[in-house]
Amino acid sequence: MASKAEKMSREEAGRMGGLKTARSKGKSFFKEIGKKGGKSTAETHNSNFYQEIGKKGGNSTSRSQTKEFYQQIGKKGGLASSSKD
Numbered sequence: 001m002a003s004k005a006e007k008m009s010r011e012e013a014g015r016m017g018g019l020k021t022a023r024s025k026g027k028s029f030f031k032e033i034g035k036k037g038g039k040s041t042a043e044t045h046n047s048n049f050y051q052e053i054g055k056k057g058g059n060s061t062s063r064s065q066t067k068e069f070y071q072q073i074g075k076k077g078g079l080a081s082s083s084k085d
Helices: 010-025 027-044 047-064 067-082
Strands: none
Touching: 010 027
């Protein structure tokens, strides 16, 4: 972290602000603003928007992960869904 004599970077200032907000507001604050953001996004975008960002995320993940990664998450998903029955 920068000393008072040094200028703080935007990244450092953002991190400090985020930590201060997290300490003062708590998890419920972030949960509520996330819910509001999700509702707002759903109202302003159609299903093609979600398909497009899902495809982008999937492509990005597939380039950076291994076969073992997908086997592991598949196994976890299978266990989680079988425990709901």
